[in-house]
């Protein structure tokens with residue numbers, strides 16, 4: 064209970080801090096709420112019916128935390144300004160940082176300033192723990208089974224960056240990073256992880272639009288052309304998100320009428336469940352439409368060799384004749400899901416229409432090579448298409464067999480009520496991938512079929 068009181072007090076302090084900022088606004092029609100019972104932290108709901116195109120809140124530029132608003136860059140010009148030859152306050156020479164590591168350093172600096180930081184009430188509502196795989200144990204991760212997301216966590220790479228780039232800056236500027244000298248290296252790495260994960264799940268890519276006249280108060284827009292500047296945007300990041308959404312930030316505007324009691328939902332992008340888990344530590348059913356399965360070329364090669372009963376060295380001989388630069392190692396199986404409508408709803412169902420085009424082209428290139436070496440195996444185009452179709456199906460089956468449990472077993476598992484959050488999310492991720500593999504297999508199994516290769520591109 065005490066925890067609940069503290070949670071609410073932090074929310075109240077944050078909201079009054081936000082409202083006190085010059086240029087900020089927060090509509091009476093919305094409220095920050097405790098969604099921990101749904102495992103969703105804080106969120107914002109409508110307290111009354113809201114028409115479309117209503118401004119829900121506005122964030123003044125000064126509220127954002129980044130290289131332009133924090134005073135850390137002025138204290139460590141050698142670290143932040145690529146043009147500057149200046150040394151930092153303690154006379155040390157520091158490496159230049161990219162936008163990601165710069166923001167981590169700024170967050171560490173503001174965090175250590177505690178009450179001195181103008182963003183203290185905001186830090187008090189940022190998470191201290193995460194449910195992203197970066198913080199999972201080996202056995203938690205095992206539950207992801209063959210999902211490619213396991214290889215994308217990058218914990219040791221992140222740690223290496225913290226150790227080689229951030230620690231030296233902090234250690235050589237202890238007067239700037241207040242009380243950092245009392246922390247061990249491991250504690251500092253832990254704080255860097257926490258800030259890195261906060262940025263991953265909360266930061267926005269911003270573009271400083273110099274052409275806009277109202278730049279002073281409102282010059283931040285979401286990045287559209289990759290000229291981005293990362294920043295933490297208080298209040299915009301209290302919005303949870305889903306694949307169907309009803310508002311957009313940074314000035315949050317309702318995209319369609321929102322009923323009293325409904326949650327205000329932002330859009331983090333067309334992420335598959337695995338990516339939603341990796342970056343944000345949650346999954347939702349609606350994001351399943353964007354699920355993907357990575358097909359490693361090694362699996363396809365195995366299926367190809369088995370299908371044609373040729374030894375691996377025939378495949379290797381073909382490979383040598385092809386331009387290695389043009390060969391892909393991984394292919395992405397995904398549905399055609401289209402862009403969301405302008406009001407945040409889905410435009411239509413997501414449908415798997417075909418196997419990845421680049422995969423089909425690569426298999427065809429190999430088949431052409433094999434035909435040269437063993438003409439009897441592939442006498443004509445009809446036979447080639449038949450082989451192509453079988454290789455696709457066999458590759459999918461091989462891929463499926465890499466997941467120790469079946470689709471049905473996972474479905475049954477999800478009915479249990481005693482699963483930990485992590486296990487449930489891992490099962491949802493792997494189940495989404497198995498579902499997509501099944502849909503892909505059906506492309507070949509259904510039409511028995513009129514033409515097994517129907518769903519393959521027919522170009523030569």
Ligand SMILES: C[S@@+](CC[C@H](N)C(=O)[O-])C[C@H]1O[C@@H](n2cnc3c(N)ncnc32)[C@H](O)[C@@H]1O
Nearest residue numbers: 102103104105264265300301302303304343345
């Ligand atoms: C930008 S923050 C949103 C505010 C956050 N709920 C909080 O309490 O600070 C992103 C995080 O919110 C949570 N989140 C966002 N959308 C969610 C959803 N639809 N369901 C569950 N959790 C969600 C995830 O933990 C995610 O990492």
